[in-house]
Amino acid sequence: MTRQLEHDVSPARRLALPILERHDAGADYVRLVLGGPADWVSLPGQFLNVRCGPEPQAATVTERREVPYIEDGPWPQTTGPELARRHAPLVRRPLSISRIGSMPDGVRIEVLVHTIGTGTRWLAEQPAGTVLDVVGPLGNGFTLPLDGRVAVLVGGGCGMAPLFGLADVLADLGRDAVLIIGAPGVARAPLEFETPPPSANRAEPCTLAGAVRSPFETVFATDDGSAGFRGTAVAAAEAWLAGRPGNARAAFYGCGPEPMLRALADLARRLDAPCQVSLEEFMGCGIGVCLSCARKMHDPANPAGWTYRLTCREGPVVEASDIVWEK
Amino acid sequence: MPENEIDLRVQLGPMAMKNPIATASGCSGYGEELAAFYDLSRLGAVVTKSITLRPREGHPPPRLVEVRAGMLNAIGLANVGLDEFLSEKLPALAAFDVPVIANVAGSTPDEYIEVCRAMDAAAGVAGIELNVSCPNVAHGGIEFGTEAAALARLVGAVRNVVSRAALLVKLSPNVTDIAVPARAAADAGADALSLVNTLRGMAIDPWTGRPALTNTTGGLSGPAIKPVAVYMIRRVWQEVAGPRGVPILGLGGIQFPEDVIEFLRAGATAVSVGTANFVDPETCAVLVDGVRDALGRLGVARAADLVGRIETPGA
Numbered sequence: 001m002t003r004q005l006e007h008d009v010s011p012a013r014r015l016a017l018p019i020l021e022r023h024d025a026g027a028d029y030v031r032l033v034l035g036g037p038a039d040w041v042s043l044p045g046q047f048l049n050v051r052c053g054p055e056p057q058a059a060t061v062t063e064r065r066e067v068p069y070i071e072d073g074p075w076p077q078t079t080g081p082e083l084a085r086r087h088a089p090l091v092r093r094p095l096s097i098s099r100i101g102s103m104p105d106g107v108r109i110e111v112l113v114h115t116i117g118t119g120t121r122w123l124a125e126q127p128a129g130t131v132l133d134v135v136g137p138l139g140n141g142f143t144l145p146l147d148g149r150v151a152v153l154v155g156g157g158c159g160m161a162p163l164f165g166l167a168d169v170l171a172d173l174g175r176d177a178v179l180i181i182g183a184p185g186v187a188r189a190p191l192e193f194e195t196p197p198p199s200a201n202r203a204e205p206c207t208l209a210g211a212v213r214s215p216f217e218t219v220f221a222t223d224d225g226s227a228g229f230r231g232t233a234v235a236a237a238e239a240w241l242a243g244r245p246g247n248a249r250a251a252f253y254g255c256g257p258e259p260m261l262r263a264l265a266d267l268a269r270r271l272d273a274p275c276q277v278s279l280e281e282f283m284g285c286g287i288g289v290c291l292s293c294a295r296k297m298h299d300p301a302n303p304a305g306w307t308y309r310l311t312c313r314e315g316p317v318v319e320a321s322d323i324v325w326e327k
Numbered sequence: 328m329p330e331n332e333i334d335l336r337v338q339l340g341p342m343a344m345k346n347p348i349a350t351a352s353g354c355s356g357y358g359e360e361l362a363a364f365y366d367l368s369r370l371g372a373v374v375t376k377s378i379t380l381r382p383r384e385g386h387p388p389p390r391l392v393e394v395r396a397g398m399l400n401a402i403g404l405a406n407v408g409l410d411e412f413l414s415e416k417l418p419a420l421a422a423f424d425v426p427v428i429a430n431v432a433g434s435t436p437d438e439y440i441e442v443c444r445a446m447d448a449a450a451g452v453a454g455i456e457l458n459v460s461c462p463n464v465a466h467g468g469i470e471f472g473t474e475a476a477a478l479a480r481l482v483g484a485v486r487n488v489v490s491r492a493a494l495l496v497k498l499s500p501n502v503t504d505i506a507v508p509a510r511a512a513a514d515a516g517a518d519a520l521s522l523v524n525t526l527r528g529m530a531i532d533p534w535t536g537r538p539a540l541t542n543t544t545g546g547l548s549g550p551a552i553k554p555v556a557v558y559m560i561r562r563v564w565q566e567v568a569g570p571r572g573v574p575i576l577g578l579g580g581i582q583f584p585e586d587v588i589e590f591l592r593a594g595a596t597a598v599s600v601g602t603a604n605f606v607d608p609e610t611c612a613v614l615v616d617g618v619r620d621a622l623g624r625l626g627v628a629r630a631a632d633l634v635g636r637i638e639t640p641g642a
Contacts, residue, residue, distance in 0.1 A: 012363055014609055051606065090549055091393055091605050135608060284391045284398060285605035287363070289356035291376075291402045292391030308384050308405065313360075326387075 008041045010137055012287065017134045019126055020108065028115050029158065029190035030124040031098075031212075034132065036107040040100070043141025044166035045255075045278050045317040047096050048111060049286035051133035052119030053088035089119040094283050094312070096255070097137060098161040099168055112161035112190055138286050139316050142166050142253055142276050144173070149251040149273070151177035152241065153216075154233050154264055156256025158190060162278055163255055164214065171215035178205075178217050178240060182233025182260065185224040195227035196220055203229050203239035234263040241271075249273065254320070265320035275320035281311040288313035296324040333622050334629040335615070337371070337596050339574050340518030342426055342454050342493035344371035344597055347587065347630050348614045351578050351601030352377055352430035352456060352497070353402065354548075355611075357416040358423075361604065365612035367423040374599055375416070377432040377458045380442050382408035392530050392539035397549030397580070398602060399528050401542035404432050404461060409442050417451045426453035428495065432461055436481050444488040455492045456576075457485060457517075459508075460499030460524035461546075473502050475511040482515035495576060497521035498563075500552075505559045506566035513573045521576040521599065522563060523556045549602040553580030557593045564594020564635050582606065584617025588625070591633045 021033035101108035115124045126132070142162075144151070151170055155163040160181050170177045180203075183189030193213075196206035205217040206228060220228035221236035229236040233256065241250055252275040254264040261277045268275030284290030294308035297318065306324050309315065335346035349372035355361050358373040367373055385405025392399050407416065412429070420427050429446045433439035439457065446452045459471040459478060471481045482496055496512040498505055500523035509520055525546025530539040538544075556579025568575045577595025581587060582603040590598045603610040618630065627633050 014364065014607065089393060090396060090602070091398060133607075282389055282391060284400070284602075285354075285608070287608055288360045289354060289608075290391060290400070290605055291353075291356075291385065291405050292388065292400060294385060294388050294390060294405070296387070304384075308388075 009043055009046075009141075010039065010041050012136060012138050014133070014135050016131045017109070019128050019130045019132060022126070022128050023192060025112065026189055026191045028188060030113045030115065031190075031192065032111050032113060032123070033101075034109040034111065034134070035103075036100075036109040038106050040107045040109065040137075042097050042100060042109075042137035044097070044169050045141035045162050046137040046139050047094050047286070047316060048109070048134050048136035049092040049094050049138055049283070050123065052093050052122045089117075089122070091284050092135065092286060093119040093123070094138070094286055096158075096162040096278065096316075097165060099165045110161075110165075112158055114158040114190070135286060139312055140314070142278070142317050144170070144175070145274060146175055146251050149249045150244070151175055152180065152237050152250045152252050153177060154180045154182070154237050154252060154254045154256070154260070156182045156233050156260040157184075159254070159256030159260070159278070159280075160190060161255070163253065164212070166253055167215050178219065179214050180219045180221065180233050180237045180240065182221045182236065182256065183223070185222045185226040187226070189222070197227065198225050198230065199228055200225070200230050201235075201239060203236045203243060232260065232263065234260060234267055237264070238267055252276070252320070254278070261320065262325050265323065265325070268320060276317050277320045277323075278316045279311050279318060279323075280316065283312050286312045296326060297322045298324055328623045328626050328628065330619050330623045332628060333619050334631075335371075335619060335622075336629075337574075337631050339372075339454070339495070339576060339597055340493045342372070342428075342518075344426065346371040346615050346618065347591065347595075347597035348611050348618065349428065349576065349597060349599045350374050350604065350611055351599035352458065353400075354601035354604045357407075357412070357419070358427070359416070359419045361608055361611070362423070364608040367420070367425050369612050369615055370425050371597055371615075372426045372428050372454070373420060373423075374428040374456055375412070375430050376406050377404050377430045377461065378406055378409055378412045378442060378446075379404060379432050380409050380438045382406065382411065387541045389540055390542070392545070394528075394530055394547070395551065397547055397551030399530055399540060399545035399547055400525070401540045401545035403542065409445055413445065413449055417449060421451050427451055428454035428456050428493075430456040430458050430497070432458040436484055439481060440484055440488055443485045447489045447492050452492050454495055455485075455489055456495040456497050456521055457482065458497050458524070460497050460501075473499055473508070475507050478508050479511040479515045482512050482517055486516035493518045495519045495521050497524055499524050500555060500559055500579075501527050504562075506562055509563040509567040513567050513571050517573065519574045519576055519596075520563060520568060521578065523552070523559050523579045526552055526555065548580070550580045550582055553586065556580060557589055560590060560593040560595050561637075568594055569635055581614075582610070584614055584621045587614055587618045588621050588633065591630065592635070592637050594635045596631065596634050
């Protein structure tokens with residue numbers, strides 16, 4: 001089925017996709033359901049690149065016009081995630097595709113928006129009915145060489161988004177999996193489900209009650225111990241595996257903050273288990289032309305032993321063992 | 328005016344373009360990436376990423392940061408190098424009916440000459456754009472672009488080995504008077520002038536104190552620089568291009584069809600579109616139709632007729 005999916009995956013297109021539903025998901029997150037075309041096929045791990053702002057769509061207008069203007073903020077602007085707080089963003093914002101659902105005449109494409117800057121805040125404020133300018137699906141997806149292993153899906157914060165989509169596919173394939181979700185604490189987690197009570201360092205499965213349901217056993221971990229497992233998502237994954245009867249062999253799939261991915265890669269190496277992670281980088285274009293989202297990757301063919309690969313085209317999903325960790 | 332009567336063809340020195348819209352170097356990869364979104368044959372030209380003699384990995388990330396109405400980049404001339412360009416990238420573009428302008432960068436005159444000679448010998452290359460204005464690498468040519476005598480020597484030396492392809496020289500805006508390098512390039516035999524490359528800029532995180540880019544400084548592009556580009560094109564048009572008949576490939580912040588009209592009026596014969604490709608990968612293709620539409624509204628039958636035409640107050 002994944003082979004079939006890879007074969008049928010839609011070419012990247014620019015599309016006008018309406019927001020069908022908007023759901024608050026905790027303090028810093030909004031989950032959007034977009035209406036996609038009926039022929040949409042994307043892989044778990046692929047992403048959308050979304051224009052954030054009211055400016056007319058580029059290059060489509062030839063008449064004299066008023067350009068809506070967002071109130072400008074005080075100088076200086078911050079950079080990084082907080083860059084350019086108060087003006088309409090120029091370049092698109094990449095968002096992981098979360099779950100794909102069916103509906104009459106199309107598909108439901110879910111994305112989880114972490115509101116960290118001007119673009120994502122604008123996006124989070126849009127009501128259902130807003131039509132978004134979207135390019136996608138972009139990038140590659142998770143591949144699933146399980147060989148009888150249990151798939152351990154480890155997501156941190158916004159990184160949980162693509163793993164729900166991956167979980168859905170694994171469930172369709174009848175595979176065995178566990179979903180580990182990590183957050184600093186309940187107050188800053190993307191939550192549309194009831195969190196389990198604190199359980200110290202036991203990686204106990206919880207039931208996700210609420211709008212978001214997991215097809216698999218789910219473990220919730222918080223750094224501050226305010227809910228579920230006290231510790232990182234990776235520590236929870238390790239504890240879960242240790243508590244599993246028999247000698248469970250795992251295959252890891254991760255998406256989340258860089259330290260989490262690095263810890264997951266370390267765990268996978270110790271357990272001699274395959275591990276794929278989805279990387280996040282600032283992107284100018286998302287389609288492989290600006291060359292800004294480069295990541296240093298091992299490359300035996302290169303005299304230096306490494307090369308820069310583009311996260312947008314050769315990722316965002318990569319083999320964890322290929323990454324030259326610098327962060 | 329009926330749109331089917333509008334003639335979009337322009338001539339960039341010896342190179343004919345079916346319309347005045349080209350991609351800009353560094354913003355369209357090697358061309359093939361944008362082909363996923365439209366037929367490249369619709370464009371007037373495709374300008375490639377800067378090609379150097381040997382492959383370059385480029386700068387460590389972060390390489391790009393968004394700023395108000397624009398962005399700063401310091402990619403560091405990452406590219407596959409001359410050999411792979413000629414063997415892999417250029418043949419892929421042969422599938423399209425569009426002239427290819429190979430952008431060439433180097434750190435020494437010999438490197439420019441070697442790459443340009445090979446490009447001139449490659450049948451698929453219609454034009455060579457000399458990057459003498461990359462603001463982001465220690466030896467990426469800007470020292471040629473900002474010093475008129477060095478620029479003249481370089482362009483003259485390259486001219487000697489470029490006999491077939493159109494030779495464009497891409498000028499830096501990071502100079503006191505852009506007419507000076509423009510004149511030097513034209514005197515040394517450039518067929519056309521490209522302007523402007525990015526403006527050198529910098530962004531600092533006020534809370535951490537860290538520059539936003541690993542390279543510390545970068546090149547500013549996008550709508551933020553458009554008025555600078557329009558002015559500099561006008562300046563070069565008046566001082567060099569107009570009187571000498573050396574056409575300008577104008578660029579800097581173009582996003583909408585009106586922007587193209589503005590650049591033509593300033594004195595550009597054709598335009599390159601860069602950062603806008605990131606905003607909308609279909610931009611260049613849509614601009615072709617948009618410019619035709621705009622010329623129709625203006626009642627101008629030929630795109631070439633608009634070049635340099637502005638209404639001067641009191642004239």
